[in-house]
Structure formats: C-alpha cells, structure tokens
Amino acid sequence: xxxxxxxxxxxxxxxxxxxxxxxxxxxxxxxxxxxxxxxxxxxxxxxxxxxxxxxxxxxxxxxxxxxxxxxxxxxxxxxxxxxxxxxxxxxxxxxxxxxxxxxxxxxxxxxxxxxxxxxxxxxxxxxxxxxxxxxxxxxxxxxxxxxxxxxxxxxxxxxxxxxxxxxxxxxxxxxxxxxxxxxxxxxxxxxxxxxxxxxxxxxxxxxxxxxxxxxxxxxxxxxxxxxxxxxxxxxxxxxxxxxxxxxxxxxxxxxxxxxxxxxxxxxxxxxxxxxxxxxxxxxxxxxxxxxxxxxxxxxxxxxxxxxxxxxxxxxxxxxxxxxxxxxxxxxxxxxxxxxxxxxxxxxxxxx
Amino acid sequence: xxxxxxxxxxxxxxxxxxxxxxxxxxxxxxxxxxxxxxxxxxxxxxxxxxxxxxxxxxxxxxxxxxxxxxxxxxxxxxxxxxxxxxxxxxxxxxxxxxxxxxxxxxxxxxxxxxxxxxxxxxxxxxxxxxxxxxxxxxxxxxxxxxxxxxxxxxxxxxxxxxxxxxxxxxxxxxxxxxxxxxxxxxxxxxxxxxxxxxxxxxxxxxxxxxxxxxxxxxxxxxxxxxxxxxxxxxxxxxxxxxxxxxxxxxxxxxxxxxxxxxxxxxxxxxxxxxxxxxxxxxxxxxxxxxxxxxxxxxxxxxxxxxxxxxxxxxxxxxxxxxxxxxxxxxxxxxxxxxxxxxxxxxxxxxxxxxxxxxxxxxxxxxxxxxxxxxxxxxxxxxxxxxxxxxxxxxxxxxxxxxxxxxxxxxxxxxxxxxxxxxxxxxxxxxxxxxxxxxxxxxxxxxxxxxxxxxxxxxxxxxxxxxxxxxxxxxxxxxxxxxxxxxxxxxxxxxxxxxxxxxxxxxxxxxxxxxxxxxxxxxxxxxxxxxxxxxxxxxxxxxxxxxxxxxxxxxxxxxxxxxxxxxxxxxxxxxxxxxxxxxxxxxxxxxxxxxxxxxxxxxxxxxxxxxxxxxxxxxxxxxxxxxxxxxxxxxxxxx
Numbered sequence: 001x002x003x004x005x006x007x008x009x010x011x012x013x014x015x016x017x018x019x020x021x022x023x024x025x026x027x028x029x030x031x032x033x034x035x036x037x038x039x040x041x042x043x044x045x046x047x048x049x050x051x052x053x054x055x056x057x058x059x060x061x062x063x064x065x066x067x068x069x070x071x072x073x074x075x076x077x078x079x080x081x082x083x084x085x086x087x088x089x090x091x092x093x094x095x096x097x098x099x100x101x102x103x104x105x106x107x108x109x110x111x112x113x114x115x116x117x118x119x120x121x122x123x124x125x126x127x128x129x130x131x132x133x134x135x136x137x138x139x140x141x142x143x144x145x146x147x148x149x150x151x152x153x154x155x156x157x158x159x160x161x162x163x164x165x166x167x168x169x170x171x172x173x174x175x176x177x178x179x180x181x182x183x184x185x186x187x188x189x190x191x192x193x194x195x196x197x198x199x200x201x202x203x204x205x206x207x208x209x210x211x212x213x214x215x216x217x218x219x220x221x222x223x224x225x226x227x228x229x230x231x232x233x234x235x236x237x238x239x240x241x242x243x244x245x246x247x248x249x250x251x252x253x254x255x256x257x258x259x260x261x262x263x264x265x266x267x268x269x270x271x272x273x274x275x276x277x278x279x280x281x282x283x284x285x286x287x288x289x290x291x292x293x294x295x296x297x298x299x300x301x302x303x304x305x306x307x308x309x310x311x312x313x314x315x316x317x318x319x320x321x322x323x324x325x326x327x328x329x330x331x332x333x334x335x336x337x338x339x340x341x342x343x344x345x346x347x348x349x350x351x
Numbered sequence: 352x353x354x355x356x357x358x359x360x361x362x363x364x365x366x367x368x369x370x371x372x373x374x375x376x377x378x379x380x381x382x383x384x385x386x387x388x389x390x391x392x393x394x395x396x397x398x399x400x401x402x403x404x405x406x407x408x409x410x411x412x413x414x415x416x417x418x419x420x421x422x423x424x425x426x427x428x429x430x431x432x433x434x435x436x437x438x439x440x441x442x443x444x445x446x447x448x449x450x451x452x453x454x455x456x457x458x459x460x461x462x463x464x465x466x467x468x469x470x471x472x473x474x475x476x477x478x479x480x481x482x483x484x485x486x487x488x489x490x491x492x493x494x495x496x497x498x499x500x501x502x503x504x505x506x507x508x509x510x511x512x513x514x515x516x517x518x519x520x521x522x523x524x525x526x527x528x529x530x531x532x533x534x535x536x537x538x539x540x541x542x543x544x545x546x547x548x549x550x551x552x553x554x555x556x557x558x559x560x561x562x563x564x565x566x567x568x569x570x571x572x573x574x575x576x577x578x579x580x581x582x583x584x585x586x587x588x589x590x591x592x593x594x595x596x597x598x599x600x601x602x603x604x605x606x607x608x609x610x611x612x613x614x615x616x617x618x619x620x621x622x623x624x625x626x627x628x629x630x631x632x633x634x635x636x637x638x639x640x641x642x643x644x645x646x647x648x649x650x651x652x653x654x655x656x657x658x659x660x661x662x663x664x665x666x667x668x669x670x671x672x673x674x675x676x677x678x679x680x681x682x683x684x685x686x687x688x689x690x691x692x693x694x695x696x697x698x699x700x701x702x703x704x705x706x707x708x709x710x711x712x713x714x715x716x717x718x719x720x721x722x723x724x725x726x727x728x729x730x731x732x733x734x735x736x737x738x739x740x741x742x743x744x745x746x747x748x749x750x751x752x753x754x755x756x757x758x759x760x761x762x763x764x765x766x767x768x769x770x771x772x773x774x775x776x777x778x779x780x781x782x783x784x785x786x787x788x789x790x791x792x793x794x795x796x797x798x799x800x801x802x803x804x805x806x807x808x809x810x811x812x813x814x815x816x817x818x819x820x821x822x823x824x825x826x827x828x829x830x831x832x833x834x835x836x837x838x839x840x841x842x843x844x845x846x847x848x849x850x851x852x853x854x855x856x857x858x859x860x861x862x863x864x865x866x867x868x869x870x871x872x873x874x875x876x877x878x879x880x881x882x883x884x885x886x887x888x889x890x891x892x893x894x895x896x897x898x899x900x901x902x903x904x905x906x907x908x909x910x911x912x913x914x915x916x917x918x919x920x921x922x923x924x925x926x927x928x929x930x931x932x933x934x935x936x937x938x939x940x941x942x943x944x945x946x947x948x949x950x951x952x953x954x955x956x957x958x959x960x961x962x963x964x965x966x967x968x969x970x971x972x973x974x975x976x977x978x979x980x981x982x983x984x985x986x987x988x989x
Contacts (some may be wrong), residue, residue: 031837036674062832067672070840078837078850083829085675086700086839087668094633094665098672098680098827101656106676106829124668127661279761312469322656326629329651337624338791340650341617345554346607346788347410 011320013134013210016104017063024055031081040218041338042193043073043140049199050138051080057107057207064107068094073140073219074149077109090121093128096135107207110137115145118154118174125214126183131318132211136203139176139216144225156330157300158215162224167350177295177310180214181288188291188336189309190298193220198244198307205309211317218305243269245294245308247285250277260297267293269304278349376592377549382441383596385544386451387537388466389458389479391434394537399436401558403552407608407785410598411440414897415783416448416970421638421721428487433465442597446749446904447897448782450971454547456540458482458514461491467503475545476507477543479536481515510589514539514580521579522572531569535576535667542580549595552581552666599750602787604891609786611779612639615709616646618757619681620653622707625758626765628679629654633669635662635688638721639777640711643683663691667708671695674704675838677801677828679761683709686728687718689735689772696770697736701826702838703815705764707757708742712776712893714747714968723968724777726893727944732772733922733951739861741868743767744921746774748896751786753779756919765799768823774921775944778894778970802827802834807846812836815848817889822867824848873920875927880914881907886987888935889980890960892918892948895941895971902976911984921948927954936987939963941976 029051037043054064064082068074070089077084083106087095092110100108117125117139125191128135143152144162151164155176159168180188187209191199199217205211218229231237243253243260252272253261259272259280267290285288291311298306385402389395396417406413416437425432439449456477457463459482470476503509514536521539522532538559545552556574563570584590609617623630632655633645654960656673660666667682674680682692687712689696699706712728714720732744743763747756753775760771761890802825807813812834815824827834836848844851845859878888879900891899896917903915916931918924932938932952939961940949946962953960963979965971 033837059762060830060832063830065829068839077839080837082834083835084837084839085672085702086837086841088694090615091668091695094660094668094982095672095675097660097665098631098633098658098669098678100672101658101669102629102673102676102678103829123661124665125799127665169688171709245843322658326654326656330654333652335624335653337621337653339651340620341607341788341791343607345404345408346605347408348605349410349598349603 011211012211013136013206013208014057014059014107014190015210017107018060018105019058020060024058024061026052026055027053028061029081031079033078035079036075038223040220040222041072042142042221043076045193045196046138046140046199046217046219047076047079049196050203053200053203059107063105064109065099066109067092067099068110068111069121070147071113071116071145072221073111073113074116090116090119091124092116092122093121093135093137097128097131097133097318100133100135101322104319104323108135110135112139114139114141114143114153114155114176118176118179129180129183129185129212130216132184132186132315134210134317134319135212136146137207137214139214140214141176142219142221142225142255143228144221146221146224150224159186173300175295175300176214176216177294177298181295181311182294185214185311186211186313186315187309188219188311189213190216190307192218192229192242192307194233195307202309205312209302209312210320211315217340218270229302232305241302241305243297243304243306245283245306245310247283247309247312250280250282252280265293267297269297285309288313363813377595378592378593381596382439382445383441383454383594384437384439384452384546385454385456386435386437386461386466386469387456387540388433388435388454389537390427390461390769391420391422391432392427393434393458394534395434395436395458398537398541399438401555402544402550403438403608403783404554405545405552406438406440407606408551408554409444411596412599412601412785413438413440413608413783414445414448415439416778417720418969419782428459428461428482428490430461430465430491433461435462435466440596442599443577444599444601446900447970456544458536458540459494460487463497464491464493469770470507472506474507476503477510477512477540479482479514479540481513512543512583514610517579517583518576520765523959525568525572525575527568527572532572535573535575538573538576539580539583541582542582543576544844545577546581546584547590547593549593552577579987588728601785604787605854606785606787608783609751610642610781610783611747611753611775612643612711612781613646614642614748614751614753614786615773615775616650618754619647619707619761620650620655621754621794622758622761622797623653623655625794626675626679626761626799628799628811629656630681631670631673631678632657632681632683633664633666633673634658634661634683635660637663637685639713639780640683640685640688640709642780643709643711663688664695667692667695667706671699671702671704671706674699674706675702675828677826679705679707679765681707681709683711683713685713685721686715686731689728689731693736696742697738698742698840699770700736700742701840701843703768705768705826706770707760707764707773708770709773710774711780712774714966715740720968724894725943725968726774726776726895726964726971727947727966728774729892729921729944729947730950732774739865741865742922743769743771743868743871744774745771745919746893746921747779748893748917750782750784754786754789758797759919762795763871766799766823767821767867768826769868772839774893776894779918799826801831803831803835813846813848815843816846822863822870833903869923871923873923873925876916876925876931878914878916878917878931879903880912880932882912885914886936887911887980887984888914888916888932888938890916890918890938890940890948890952890987892921892940895943898971898973898976899941901973902980905977906980906984907974909981911981913984915979918948924955932956932958937961937983939980939983941971941979943971
C-alpha cells in the first residue's frame with residue numbers, strides 16, 4: 001500500500017468559514033435559554049470567556065457549531081446562540097468528525113468533560129486527535145462526576161473518597177495532556193477557568209490551528225469537588241506553581257525566580273539564580289518531546305502546573321484530506337451512474 | 352429427488368443410468384445445481400464465481416450461495432476449513448440457489464464428507480483423487496478410502512479425476528514450481544465443468560488475464576489449467592454425457608450479475624445522486640457487511656465519503672453528524688454492531704435526522720455465526736433501544752433487490768427525517784443473481800428541501816414545528832443564517848424544541864414520534880395467488896422470498912393453491928396487511944429466527960399465525976417449506 005500525497009497547503013484553522021459582515025459582541029452569542037449550572041460553577045466563567053472570545057474571530061455565527069456529550073459541561077451548546085448538538089455520553093468527537101468532514105465551512109467545537117472525554121469517550125478522543133480532524137475540543141476537567149452527583153472520575157487523584165469510593169479510589173488518574181500528546185495530537189493547551197486572559201490566549205491559538213486542538217480547562221465544581229484547584233487561584237501559591245509556557249520564550253515562573261531546565265530525558269524546576277541562562281529551556285511548541293516532558297512536569301498534586309500551549313504543529317487534517325480524495329476522484333472520473341450500474345459484464349435479453 | 356418447479360421438465364440434472372448413454376450424448380436440462388467444495392485455500396469461491404459469470408453471459412437465470420468458514424484459513428484439510436459455492440442456473444426464472452446439488456465437485460476428503468449427504472441419490476460426484484491420502488482421510492475420520500469401496504459408486508455417478516496431477520502435468524513446460532502449478536487445480540475443475548455444461552470460456556480466460564495482469568506467468572498457468580480441464584472432458588470419454596441448459600426467457604432488458612452487498616452499495620450511490628446530497632458512510636468492518644464499505648470506498652467520484660471509524664459507535668456517530676450537516680448519513684454493520692449503535696439510533700430518533708442503518712444480519716446471539724445467515728435482528732431493529740424509540744424498517748428480498756431497498760430506505764429517511772433500519776442478511780449479501788439494470792431516468796426523485804426561513808408565528812425558527820402531512824421536522828443545516836438552534840437527546844418541547852421536562856409534553860412527544868413512523872406512506876403489499884382460490888397465506892420477509900416462492904410454486908403444481916405475501920416494510924406494515932390477512936383461513940410465517948415477525952403480526956392483527964422457524968445458519972430449502980405448506984393446506988381443507 002502506498003501513501004498518497006494530497007499536496008494540501010497549510011491553512012489556518014478558520015479558512016473556509018465565512019466571516020461576519022458586522023462586528024459582534026459577546027451578547028450576540030448568548031442564547032435565550034436560562035443557564036442552569038450550580039451557583040459558583042466554573043462553567044459560567046468558561047462560558048463567559050468563550051462568548052467574549054468568539055466575536056474576536058469575526059465569523060458568521062451560523063457557521064459555528066458546538067457539539068457536546070453528556071455531563072454538566074455538555075449543557076454548554078444550549079447557552080450559545082450558534083448551531084449546537086447536545087449528543088450522547090462520550091460520542092461528541094465522533095459526531096463532530098462526521099460534521100466536520102461533511103462541512104468545510106463550519107467552525108466546529110466540542111465541549112466535553114473529564115468523564116465524557118476520558119472515560120466513556122476515551123476511544124473517540126484519542127482517535128479524533130490521531131486523525132487530526134479540524135475540531136476544537138474544550139475539555140472541562142473538574143476531576144469529578146458532577147451530573148451523577150459526585151463519583152470519582154478518570155482524573156481524580158488516587159485514594160479520593162467519593163460517593164462511589166467511601167474507602168478511597170483505587171484508580172490511577174490520566175494526565176490528559178500526556179494522553180493527548182501520546183495520541184498524536186497536533187495542538188494541546190491548558191488553562192485554568194479563573195484565568196480569563198490565559199484561557200482566551202489558548203482559545204485564540206486553538207481556533208487558528210488547523211486540526212484537532214485539545215484545550216484542557218481546570219474547572220471548579222463547587223458542589224462535589226470544591227476547591228480542587230484553589231492552590232492555583234491563590235496569587236502567591238499560583239506564582240510558585242503555575243508554569244505558563246509561550247512558544248519561543250524561556251520557561252520561567254514565580255516572577256522569574258524559577259526556571260525549567262533539562263534533567264535526564266525530562267525536565268526539572270530549578271532556581272533561576274542557580275542555573276546558567278543558556279540552561280533555561282526555551283519553549284518550542286513544535287517539539288513533541290519537550291511538550292511531553294512539560295506534561296510530566298505537571299503533577300496531580302498541582303505542585304507544578306504547566307499552562308499555555310504545549311504543542312502546536314501543522315499536519316494535514318483528516319477532513320481536508322477526505323474532501324481532497326473526493327475532489328480528486330471527481331476530477332478523475334465523472335459521476336456516471338448508468339455506467340456504474342452497468343459495470344463491465346452485461347447481457348441483453350431481446351423482447 | 353429435488354425438483355424446483357420448472358417448465359414441466361424432467362427432474363433437474365437428472366442423472367443418467369450409467370452405461371445407457373453413448374459418448375457424445377448431449378442432454379437438455381431446464382436447470383442444474385452445482386456445488387464446488389474444497390479447502391478454504393482451494394479457491395472455491397473464485398471458481399464458483401467464474402462459473403456464475405459464464406452462466407450469466409450465456410443468458411441463464413441463476414442464483415448463487417457461497418458458504419465459507421469464519422476463519423480465514425482454518426487448518427488445511429479439516430471439516431471446519433471446508434468452503435463451498437453453490438450455483439443454480441436454469442432456462443426459466445428461478446428463485447433460490449437450490450436446495451441440493453445435482454453435481455458435487457469435492458476437492459478433498461473433508462469437502463466430500465461435509466457435502467455428500469446433500470447430494471441426492473444418482474447425483475454426479477466429481478472427486479479430486481489426489482487429496483485422498485491416508486493422512487487427509489484420517490484427518491476427517493474416514494477409516495477407509497470411500498473411493499476404494501463401492502459405497503459411493505452404488506449411490507452416485509462418481510468421476511474420479513486426479514486434478515492436481517493433471518494440472519501439474521499440463522503446466523510442466525511453464526517453469527512454474529509444483530506447488531504453484533498445483534494451486535491452479537480449481538481452474539482445471541472449472542474447465543471440466545465448463546465443458547460438461549457447454550459454457551462459454553472466453554470470459555474466464557479474459558478474466559484470468561486481467562486478474563493476474565501483474566503476474567503474467569500465473570495468469571497463463573491458470574488459463575492452461577482451465578483449458579486442460581476442458582480438454583480432459585473432451586478427450587477422455589470418461590464423461591459420456593454433456594448437458595445443455597438453454598438461456599432463460601427473462602424480461603427484456605440489459606442484465607448483469609450482482610451480489611446483495613454490491614447492489615446495496617449501488618443503491619446508496621444512487622440515493623446520493625437522486626437526492627443531490629453528498630453521502631457520508633461512517634462504519635466499522637464487520638462480517639458480512641464489510642463489502643459495502645469496500646464497494647462504496649471505490650466510488651468517491653459520486654461525492655461519497657467513506658470513513659472507517661475506530662468502532663461501531665463512532666461509525667454511526669460520524670454518519671449522524673454528517674446528516675446534521677446536510678449530508679445523507681449511512682452506517683453499515685451486522686447484528687453485534689447494531690447493538691453498539693443502539694444509543695446513537697436513539698439520538699437520531701430524538702433529533703429526527705435522516706440516517707440509514709444497514710444491518711446485514713448473521714447468526715447470533717453475540718459473535719454467533721459470523722459467516723452464516725439468520726433473520727433474528729428484526730426485534731432488535733424494532734425495539735432494541737431504551738424508551739419508546741420507533742424507527743422505520745425495510746428489508747430486501749433478494750440480492751438484486753438490495754438496490755431498490757436502499758433507495759426506499761433513503762426515501763423514508765429523507766422525507767420523514769428518521770433513522771431507517773435496512774435488514775439484509777448473509778444469504779442475500781453474498782448470494783448473487785441476474786439484475787435487470789434499471790434506467791437511471793426511472794429512478795425515484797429523492798431531492799430534499801432544507802429550511803431557509805423562520806417558520807414560527809413569532810417570526811423565529813422552531814426546529815420541531817412539523818410538516819402537517821409527514822410530521823417531519825424542518826432540516827435546518829448549520830450555516831443557515833437566522834435559524835441557529837440547538838438539538839440533542841433531551842426531551843423537546845413540541846414546536847420550539849427547547850428542553851422540556853413537562854409531563855404532558857413528554858407524553859405528547861412520545862406519541863407524536865410514534866405517529867410519525869406509523870404514518871409513513873408505504874406501498875400496499877401484493878399477494879401472489881395465481882388461482883385466487885388460496886385459503887392459506889404464507890407471509891415472509893427478507894431473504895426467505897426465494898425458498899418461500901419456490902415452495903409455493905411446488906405446492907400449486909401439486910394442485911394446492913397457496914397465497915404468498917412478502918413484506919418489504921416491517922415498520923410500518925403496509926396499510927392493507929390487516930385486510931390481506933383476514934381474507935385467509937390460515938396464515939403461516941416461515942422465518943430464520945424463533946418467530947419474530949409472527950410475534951409482531953400476532954400482536955398487531957390478533958391473528959393466530961403459525962410460526963415455522965429454523966435457525967441453522969442456512970437458508971430454508973424449498974423442499975422443506977413445500978412440506979410445511981402442504982401440511983397446512985391439507986389441514987385447512989379437511
């Protein structure tokens with residue numbers, strides 16, 4: 001079997017999606033439906049951030065589609081004044097794949113959670129990333145099952161006591177960024193719900209990326225897992241823990257006091273004062289090994305949490321390639337139904 | 352003796368008493384059933400396929416039935432490794448691949464042992480003696496060589512032919528190794544049978560040269576082996592008689608041979624063309640449905656995208672996503688795959704989007720019998736989802752009919768915005784028959800109208816405001832300005848489509864979805880009762896059309912009238928079905944399951960239908976249904 005070179009040009013993530021005639025505001029993206037998340041839910045913050053961010057893309061609203069699965073976060077599409085489908089548990093990436101393949105003129109977003117994307121829908125997530133379908137996947141990670149009222153999730157910490165694990169969870173959690181990178185994702189980012197600027201920047205880059213973009217958003221569930229990310233929200237703590245990476249920039253944090261350096265095959269944190277400037281790692285979003293090492297630097301206990309864009313690299317998208325195959329086939333052979341039905345071997349019975 | 356009912360001719364393939372015919376005798380027959388049987392690696396499917404093409408090119412009516420193991424290469428020479436291909440060809444319109452072979456070609460002891468019981472007394476048995484070694488005989492439990500004693504020759508007309516040796520001999524000068532040469536022995540068998548039945552040979556030679564175009568020496572070897580088989584019959588005089596089966600008097604038109612899976616794929620291509628929509632097939636490989644994916648993936652020039660997904664669920668998910676985007680979404684699978692797709696079918700019921708779900712049924716439950724046929728997914732199609740989740744169901748009745756069934760499934764899906772389950776089965780999928788190729792101009796118009804304007808009294812767009820006649824909701828695809836809306840699996844408020852937990856609304860919506868499916872316009876069922884005097888009605892669906900039809904012909908020939916109705920539409924049933932049923936004293940329903948259609952008919956029409964069932968992974972035989980029908984008819988007359 002030989003590979004076919006489709007010769008596709010590198011495009012931006014939004015090429016082919018029609019642009020709006022007039023400037024838009026956040027309120028243009030609010031639907032008439034009452035938002036029904038719990039008071040204090042991190043989902044509100046993300047919803048507001050997305051509604052404020054989308055007008056900056058300047059796309060026609062009717063060409064934006066939000067597809068979700070099941071879970072608290074998956075109610076998201078109802079609140080967006082765009083097209084939307086609230087589908088079934090874990091399957092949003094599959095449904096969105098079909099939509100993206102059929103419609104190059106749409107900007108398709110998937111909204112999912114840690115249970116939806118990583119548990120019941122884990123298979124679809126990894127294969128969507130591998131194929132590099134032009135979808136933007138917002139993974140709301142609150143490390144708990146909220147809609148079913150408080151069972152542990154695939155990102156809950158080991159030993160977590162929940163309704164379904166009164167003696168502590170036995171499961172080892174996923175690191176969603178490592179998982180996505182292992183699944184050949186071409187774009188992986190992370191943000192914290194309360195960091196509007198950081199989240200918006202990751203969303204911006206994700207939107208511009210042509211291909212699957214996975215954005216993990218740490219999101220607080222005030223009812224069943226309140227305070228899970230509090231250490232990242234306290235200014236002083238956050239400064240010591242959050243490592244925000246920017247392509248082309250040396251990786252330092254804590255007001256420059258700390259830096260990321262190479263250690264063995266991985267990375268380590270050092271005091272900037274203790275290392276030579278040239279030993280401070282410069283972030284390169286094209287470098288898969290660096291991205292993976294950065295993902296491992298983030299620990300479940302949040303002692304260090306890398307945010308920003310881990311990986312951003314160009315690879316032909318599945319949907320572009322699928323359309324290109326169809327176009328090439330059409331160009332090579334006219335669609336003659338009669339000829340197809342007749343095939344090569346026929347015989348005729350006279351009247 | 353098996354007799355399909357022909358033009359009053361002698362029993363088909365009637366064997367001649369040995370010694371009464373002189374060499375060179377040509378006997379005319381109205382129909383013949385040949386079964387090629389050998390090891391999975393012996394190329395029996397190809398051999399059968401080629402003979403079929405020769406018969407088709409000659410103008411016979413025909414029907415074929417392959418039968419092969421699920422294992423790609425079961426241990427060589429064993430009973431589980433036997434692969435066979437049965438072909439029925441005739442000078443009149445036949446309905447089935449035949450109950451029993453008139454001629455059995457057995458390439459090894461396993462093939463003999465597995466098939467000999469199906470050969471009627473006096474039938475022709477052609478055996479490749481080279482494989483009858485002690486080791487191979489022991490492998491299948493023969494204590495002694497059955498070719499050495501009189502057990503076979505007393506019962507059958509036995510022709511012992513050292514096919515491998517003769518093939519190797521014929522290829523001596525080609526420079527091909529013994530092993531490679533020996534592999535062409537199936538073409539020797541084909542050549543011999545082609546000679547026996549006066550078949551044209553040019554097509555096969557051309558086919559072989561094309562198939563092995565990249566390996567000319569192999570192509571030449573196969574052609575030589577084919578000719579050697581022919582010449583063996585011509586020169587050895589061990590075959591006293593040859594047979595002719597005249598072309599069939601079929602309806603005027605241009606024909607081709609086609610399998611069910613190919614016809615189904617063509618039907619999907621045609622549905623795309625006739626609707627003007629791109630087709631997106633989201634699917635996952637599964638026996639016996641994979642050939643639909645293989646076929647459709649060749650026809651991207653018709654605007655067809657084929658997506659081999661990571662699993663069954665993703666396959667149907669992609670299809671539904673594409674339908675949401677305004678394409679014709681199609682998924683293809685078999686029973687176990689339908690089980691996995693159930694939740695997404697439910698979502699399609701709730702979101703009321705067009706979707707075609709093709710289920711090529713196989714033996715179940717669980718993995719069951721992947722390569723064998725069954726009709727046991729009817730109730731799964733009907734009820735296999737949570738909640739009240741009605742869908743339309745259509746079934747093809749023969750290989751060629753798969754084309755029309757696919758177009759009909761597309762019509763219902765597009766007009767009524769609903770998932771449609773298309774229930775084919777293994778017998779239809781792999782079986783083949785001549786197909787009267789339709790004129791493209793005569794195909795139905797399936798064009799659709801997308802919503803473009805607000806439809807509600809308040810000037811907004813309501814995604815669940817229905818067409819009063821079809822009860823279909825508008826199909827408003829993303830990208831349509833001003834019609835932005837959200838759909839999903841949660842219950843909808845009637846009209847607006849907003850989430851609703853209102854008890855009365857849910858009750859209303861459940862009934863509305865049911866009413867939409869119940870109200871689908873389907874053609875009346877036609878009853879085949881030539882005498883008009885039948886008091887017994889046999890109702891079938893799907894691939895049992897052939898055996899039921901053949902059995903009905905037989906009992907009529909015996910002076911017993913019987914009516915046959917065959918259902919294309921399983922949900923909703925045709926409107927006249929209740930009236931039809933009420934006209935008869937008894938109703939009998941033969942099915943390859945434990946009575947699933949009978950259950951539905953009893954429930955809906957309160958009819959005391961007799962359920963006749965068989966689940967052996969094989970189609971009904973006309974002769975067994977003949978007996979069953981005759982018994983019921985006699986019971987009514989007494």
